[in-house]
Every structure is written in C-alpha cells, then in structure tokens.
Amino acid sequence: MESxxxxxxxxxxxxxxxxxxxxxIILEGIGIYKVFKDEQNQLSxxxxxxxxxxxxxxxxxxxxxxxxxxxxxxxxxxxxxxxFEIFGLRSDDVEEKLAFSHIAALRFAYDxxxxxxxxxxxxxxxxxxQIKRSxxxxxxxxxxx
Numbered sequence: 001m002e003s004x005x006x007x008x009x010x011x012x013x014x015x016x017x018x019x020x021x022x023x024x025i026i027l028e029g030i031g032i033y034k035v036f037k038d039e040q041n042q043l044s045x046x047x048x049x050x051x052x053x054x055x056x057x058x059x060x061x062x063x064x065x066x067x068x069x070x071x072x073x074x075x076x077x078x079x080x081x082x083x084f085e086i087f088g089l090r091s092d093d094v095e096e097k098l099a100f101s102h103i104a105a106l107r108f109a110y111d112x113x114x115x116x117x118x119x120x121x122x123x124x125x126x127x128x129x130q131i132k133r134s135x136x137x138x139x140x141x142x143x144x145x
Contacts, residue, residue, distance in 0.1 A: 004140030006132050009108070011144050016063065024056040071144065072100060079103045086111055094122070101128025109135045 002008065012018070031049030035042055076095070083091035095103070102121045105128035109117055113135055120126040126134075 003138070004142065005138045006108075006135070009132075009138075009141070009144075016059075020059070021056070024052060024059070028052045028056065072104075075104050075107060076100075078107060082107075082111075082114070086114065094118070097122055099128065102126075102131065104128060105131035107141060108132055108139050110137050110139050113137065 028049060031045055031052055034045040035049060038045060079095065080091045083089070083094065098121060102118075106114055106117060106121070109131070117126065117131045117134065121128075121131060
C-alpha cells in the first residue's frame with residue numbers, strides 16, 4: 001500500500017464516485033438538453049431533470065451526512081483519548097478552543113509533532129490545513145469513509 005501523505009489522504013468509493021454519480025450527471029445533462037430540443041415532451045423532460053437532480057442531491061447529502069457525522073464523533077473521541085495518553089489530563093478545556101479542522105488535522109501527526117502543532121493551533125491560530133501541510137512524518141489513516 002502506498003504511504004499516505006497530504007496529497008493522497010482523501011479516499012474515494014469507486015462505485016459511488018466514478019460510476020453512480022457520473023451516470024446521474026450524464027442523465028441530468030441529457031435531460032437538460034432534451035428540455036430545449038424536444039418541445040413536444042418538454043414538460044416530461046423537465047420532470048425527468050428535476051427527479052434526477054433530486055436523486056443526485058439526496059445521494060450526496062445522505063451519504064455524506066451520516067458518514068461524516070459519525071466520523072467526526074470518532075475523530076473527536078480519538079483526540080480526547082490521545083490527549084489523555086500524552087498529557088495525562090482531560091482535553092475538555094483544550095478541545096473547546098480548537099475548531100474541528102484542528103482536531104482532524106492533528107490526528108495525522110505523530111505524538112512529538114502533535115504537541116508542537118497543538119500549541120501552535122492554540123497560540124498562533126494555525127489552521128487545520130496549515131497543520132496538515134506542516135506535518136513531516138505523516139501518520140496514515142486508511143480507515144476513513
């Protein structure tokens with residue numbers, strides 16, 4: 001398996017991202033094209049296009065909503081556990097001061113960099129993306145949704 005880093009840490013689900021969604025986009029394109037080219041059935045093509053758009057929208061929103069909501073909870077839980085293991089303290093006060101983007105970015109850093117970037121996020125307002133770009137030894141996460 002390829003070593004994970006900032007450039008390749010995003011994950012795709014091939015049937016969803018490369019088959020189903022492109023098919024819906026093609027069908028939507030056909031529907032919109034037919035709205036203007038088939039005047040006799042224009043109302044049917046408008047209805048077809050609206051239905052395809054709604055299926056596309058719901059597909060993206062429902063999949064992302066549930067998966068990301070659960071993943072965000074797990075990432076927060078991992079942060080709390082890791083903070084406790086490193087510092088021997090509860091993370092409540094620190095976690096309150098961080099945006100989720102900071103917490104998500106910190107999970108890619110090993111413990112030594114975790115401490116440094118946590119401090120920078122709190123004091124220097126380093127963004128989550130800046131944290132991820134600054135990590136020198138990437139701690140891979142191959143279990144993301």
